[in-house]
Amino acid sequence: MSGSMLFEQILDPANRANPYPLYAEMRKVPVARQEDGTYVVSTHAELARLISDPRISSDDLPDPQKFRWTGHPVTDLLVRPVRAEIRKRHRPFIFRDPPDHDRLRGQVMHCFTPERVRGMRAKTQRITDDLIGKMRGKSRIDLVDDFSYPLPVTVICELLGVPPEDEAQFHGWATQLATALEPNQRGDEETRAKNEVCFNEIADYLQGLIKDKRKDPQEDILSDLANDRDGMNDFDLVATAVLLLVAGHETTVNLITNGMLTLLRFPEHGERLRADPEIAPRLIEELLRYEPPVHYRTRLALADIPVAGITIPKDAPVIFLLAAANRDPARFIDPDRFDPDRPDNRHLGFGGGLHYCVGAPLARIEAEVALVSLVRRLKGVSLTEDPPPYRPGASLRGPRHLRLALNGAAEG
Amino acid sequence: MDAAAGMGASGRRRGERIPSPYLPVSAALPAAVSHRHRQSESLLMKVVVDLNRCQAYAQCLYAAPGHFALHGREALVYDPSPDDGARGEMERAVHACPVRAITAYPDDTTAGEAA
Amino acid sequence: MTRAPERIVVVGASLAGLAAAHALREGGFFGSLTLVGDETHAPYDRPPLSKQVLRGLYSADTTLPRHPDLRATFRLGQPATRLDLSERAVELGDGSRLPYDRLLIATGTRARPWPNPEEAALAGVFTLRGRDDAQRLGARLRGRPRRVVLVGGGFIGFEVASTCRDLDIPVTLLVRDAVPLAATLGPRLGGLIGEVARERGVDLRVESEIEQMEAENGRLLAVTLKDGERIETDCLVAAIGTLRNVEWLDGSGLQADAKGLRCDAFCRALLHDGSVAEGVFAAGDVARWPNPHDDDALVAVEHWGNARAQAETAAGNMLAGDASAMRRHDHLPDFWSQQFGLTIKLVGLADSADSFAVMHGSFEERRLVAAFGKDGRTVAAASIDSARWLPAYKAAIRERVPFPPIEDAVDQPHIRVQEP
Numbered sequence: 001m002s003g004s005m006l007f008e009q010i011l012d013p014a015n016r017a018n019p020y021p022l023y024a025e026m027r028k029v030p031v032a033r034q035e036d037g038t039y040v041v042s043t044h045a046e047l048a049r050l051i052s053d054p055r056i057s058s059d060d061l062p063d064p065q066k067f068r069w070t071g072h073p074v075t076d077l078l079v080r081p082v083r084a085e086i087r088k089r090h091r092p093f094i095f096r097d098p099p100d101h102d103r104l105r106g107q108v109m110h111c112f113t114p115e116r117v118r119g120m121r122a123k124t125q126r127i128t129d130d131l132i133g134k135m136r137g138k139s140r141i142d143l144v145d146d147f148s149y150p151l152p153v154t155v156i157c158e159l160l161g162v163p164p165e166d167e168a169q170f171h172g173w174a175t176q177l178a179t180a181l182e183p184n185q186r187g188d189e190e191t192r193a194k195n196e197v198c199f200n201e202i203a204d205y206l207q208g209l210i211k212d213k214r215k216d217p218q219e220d221i222l223s224d225l226a227n228d229r230d231g232m233n234d235f236d237l238v239a240t241a242v243l244l245l246v247a248g249h250e251t252t253v254n255l256i257t258n259g260m261l262t263l264l265r266f267p268e269h270g271e272r273l274r275a276d277p278e279i280a281p282r283l284i285e286e287l288l289r290y291e292p293p294v295h296y297r298t299r300l301a302l303a304d305i306p307v308a309g310i311t312i313p314k315d316a317p318v319i320f321l322l323a324a325a326n327r328d329p330a331r332f333i334d335p336d337r338f339d340p341d342r343p344d345n346r347h348l349g350f351g352g353g354l355h356y357c358v359g360a361p362l363a364r365i366e367a368e369v370a371l372v373s374l375v376r377r378l379k380g381v382s383l384t385e386d387p388p389p390y391r392p393g394a395s396l397r398g399p400r401h402l403r404l405a406l407n408g409a410a411e412g
Numbered sequence: 413m414d415a416a417a418g419m420g421a422s423g424r425r426r427g428e429r430i431p432s433p434y435l436p437v438s439a440a441l442p443a444a445v446s447h448r449h450r451q452s453e454s455l456l457m458k459v460v461v462d463l464n465r466c467q468a469y470a471q472c473l474y475a476a477p478g479h480f481a482l483h484g485r486e487a488l489v490y491d492p493s494p495d496d497g498a499r500g501e502m503e504r505a506v507h508a509c510p511v512r513a514i515t516a517y518p519d520d521t522t523a524g525e526a527a
Numbered sequence: 528m529t530r531a532p533e534r535i536v537v538v539g540a541s542l543a544g545l546a547a548a549h550a551l552r553e554g555g556f557f558g559s560l561t562l563v564g565d566e567t568h569a570p571y572d573r574p575p576l577s578k579q580v581l582r583g584l585y586s587a588d589t590t591l592p593r594h595p596d597l598r599a600t601f602r603l604g605q606p607a608t609r610l611d612l613s614e615r616a617v618e619l620g621d622g623s624r625l626p627y628d629r630l631l632i633a634t635g636t637r638a639r640p641w642p643n644p645e646e647a648a649l650a651g652v653f654t655l656r657g658r659d660d661a662q663r664l665g666a667r668l669r670g671r672p673r674r675v676v677l678v679g680g681g682f683i684g685f686e687v688a689s690t691c692r693d694l695d696i697p698v699t700l701l702v703r704d705a706v707p708l709a710a711t712l713g714p715r716l717g718g719l720i721g722e723v724a725r726e727r728g729v730d731l732r733v734e735s736e737i738e739q740m741e742a743e744n745g746r747l748l749a750v751t752l753k754d755g756e757r758i759e760t761d762c763l764v765a766a767i768g769t770l771r772n773v774e775w776l777d778g779s780g781l782q783a784d785a786k787g788l789r790c791d792a793f794c795r796a797l798l799h800d801g802s803v804a805e806g807v808f809a810a811g812d813v814a815r816w817p818n819p820h821d822d823d824a825l826v827a828v829e830h831w832g833n834a835r836a837q838a839e840t841a842a843g844n845m846l847a848g849d850a851s852a853m854r855r856h857d858h859l860p861d862f863w864s865q866q867f868g869l870t871i872k873l874v875g876l877a878d879s880a881d882s883f884a885v886m887h888g889s890f891e892e893r894r895l896v897a898a899f900g901k902d903g904r905t906v907a908a909a910s911i912d913s914a915r916w917l918p919a920y921k922a923a924i925r926e927r928v929p930f931p932p933i934e935d936a937v938d939q940p941h942i943r944v945q946e947p
Binding site for chain 2: 114115278281285344345356361364
């Protein structure tokens with residue numbers, strides 16, 4: 001298979017469990033033109049440079065597709081076109097450029113204070129303790145369904161102010177909408193249709209919730225955003241809320257699951273974390289490098305960009321293959337070695353530049369609490385299958401199930 | 413962070429606290445700790461931040477809010493000499509910085525000195 | 528020179544000296560390592576002194592972090608007084624001699640003293656270069672003087688003025704030039720910063736100098752400007768520049784003068800005849816070297832970033848067997864200043880630029896990236912609160928792309944090329 005179709009192989013679910021040899025192949029050409037005109041950036045130096053380049057745009061979502069006629073004139077001629085147009089103009093800030101991006105992200109950051117985020121540590125520990133408590137006496141668990149999924153869901157819903165009784169509904173919506181963040185799935189027609197339905201449902205729900213929070217503001221992010229006099233309009237508010245909810249669900253799950261998978265593959269590191277939880281910060285950064293939750297993101301070139309001896313032409317789609325850059329031997333000594341003591345670990349697991357992950361501080365807290373508690377309390381734990389079955393996404397990558405054998409869980 | 417009067421040409425009031433995209437903006441500055449009396453000088457850390465490299469990702473603020481603050485959108489100020497009790501937080505701050513701008517070591521001003 | 532060194536002496540125990548010490552150990556040097564410093568303090572960081580330390584935020588102790596395995600001998604409070612190149616030894620103030628296989632000169636700069644020694648000795652007249660200065664001035668500021676008069680239109684002057692305003696202290700800033708900071712940032716940006724300072728309540732006077740000081744019982748009472756105006760003040764801060772600490776090299780044979788200690792692209796110190804002084808290197812504020820980003824024009828900067836980077840280059844080269852294994856010092860000058868809530872950064876040198884363009888943001892917003900050109904290529908870029916765009920401009924400068932460097936980018940105004 002020629003290099004110009006290498007990325008297709010990366011997208012192939014057959015390679016989900018171990019894409020790293022393909023990444024190594026990809027890195028041979030730092031900025032590689034694919035057959036379809038996309039440029040894939042896979043080396044650290046080039047990626048770090050381009051992720052901060054002002055000629056790179058994040059406003060790269062395809063136009064919302066034409067909807068299907070329902071037969072109801074008001075719906076078909078008025079409501080849906082308006083909604084489609086609104087959605088196009090009010091995409092969440094992850095898909096926007098400055099100045100809109102800066103304005104929206106700034107409003108979110110204003111609520112996402114260190115105090116608030118750190119305040120979630122105790123709650124995260126409590127949820128973790130409960131979930132692990134349920135594993136007592138068990139000899140089999142699925143880490144994803146029993147832990148890595150419920151934990152971030154509960155945390156983000158609490159932070160945003162979604163009532164606990166509505167969380168289950170979000171499970172379905174979030175799973176579906178995650179495909180909107182998953183570049184290789186959102187182009188698919190069926191997926192887009194499903195997403196449109198889903199988005200409308202979630203938008204209706206959130207409109208209701210926003211109304212409640214304007215009437216009766218609580219101590220949560222949605223209340224803050226909804227009641228900000230100079231804040232964003234309702235369309236942006238809904239788009240932002242959806243983004244935060246979906247991003248808060250789909251990525252942290254994978255950080256925790258990928259993390260536990262790695263610690264079980266290299267039990268000496270799990271043991272070390274158990275004995276010395278103070279290494280958690282460096283271990284988590286190494287996980288973000290070695291087995292990150294997000295493998296690639298897409299962009300668009302607004303102008304010709306000279307890089308690595310070639311020129312990315314104006315209007316070319318660009319792929320930032322973050323997980324490949326994280327294993328670049330030109331930047332990381334012995335890159336395929338999981339080494340929490342690695343110095344100067346400037347990985348791209350949370351991206352970089354303008355769009356650096358908003359939720360990073362929260363993700364770190366959740367990962368630290370989760371992994372430290374898991375290695376401490378799960379007894380005699382081992383993998384029952386390796387590799388585990390993976391979710392379909394090539395970008396938001398992680399196991400769909402992580403089935404473990406264990407001797408129950410110790411007291412908290 | 414002090415608001416100043418005056419209208420800019422673009423209509424935006426100069427000094428108006430425009431939310432920065434990158435920082436959670438603590439309007440309150442940390443309390444002056446000008447005359448911290450420590451019982452002993454031996455339980456400290458020493459910290460320096462490469463402010464050329466810093467791009468105000470503010471991950472350090474989340475990791476150790478008592479020891480890092482932003483004055484304005486990007487102006488990081490920090491505690492160069494935190495108590496040893498802040499070691500866990502400082503470890504988090506060092507490793508959370510996406511550009512690895514923070515260096516921190518336990519202080520021992522006699523450390524590394526040969527006879 | 529080809530024998531591996533066993534004894535390394537670093538004269539200058541500040542940022543560059545300490546950085547070199549770390550780099551030497553990391554580079555595999557296991558021999559004797561001695562750092563000599565004229566101050567009694569362990570190496571400490573200076574930038575916070577004009578900001579949070581003066582304000583009384585956090586600790587005043589900016590001692591630089593030191594690796595536990597550094598294994599260096601510190602001779603503090605001991606100025607180096609003489610260099611004997613033929614004997615390969617440094618003499619200290621107490622008369623002792625330090626022989627070396629390799630020597631790094633990193634003696635940096637000191638604050639230029641107030642030209643009138645009687646006035647300089649008055650209570651109420653301050654400089655700000657070191658820890659002790661910062662301590663004294665900080666204490667005075669917290670005593671809330673009625674008005675501070677700052678002399679000097681450089682970055683230190685502006686940062687101290689900003690700190691005074693943070694403390695709600697009235698401050699008059701006297702700048703000799705018509706536009707402040709113009710030498711570094713160009714007149715347009717310099718003028719913008721002056722505007723910001725005024726908005727924040729600084730009484731900024733350009734083309735203004737002190738004629739004389741008025742005192743009583745050894746205490747400053749007022750100053751009279753050259754235009755005759757009298758300003759009452761009991762706190763004057765002189766931030767009138769720096770002097771390079773090269774006097775101790777007089778008679779050594781090294782090419783050192785007020786402009787700095789001349790070294791080559793590998794940080795090797797040069798003799799008067801231009802040849803290399805064997806085993807002697809220079810780094811930091813004291814050094815003057817050919818800048819590869821400016822066709823090897825000689826440059827000397829007082830930048831934190833260069834002190835560290837040059838110390839690392841010099842350290843690596845001190846351990847290299849011969850010149851073929853040495854690395855050129857190709858650090859792109861970079862510095863920052865925090866004032867009035869703004870973070871100003873500059874990469875490259877703008878002082879000889881002939882063109883200027885705002886690439887992102889605007890003067891009105893007080894948030895921008897501006898690029899500087901010289902002879903058609905991009906030589907520098909400045910950021911005000913826009914640091915995340917700088918890496919792209921840094922790359923453009925390194926690659927000497929035509930000016931203006933980046934167009935058709937996100938969030939760009941119409942690019943208008945002007946004079947700096």
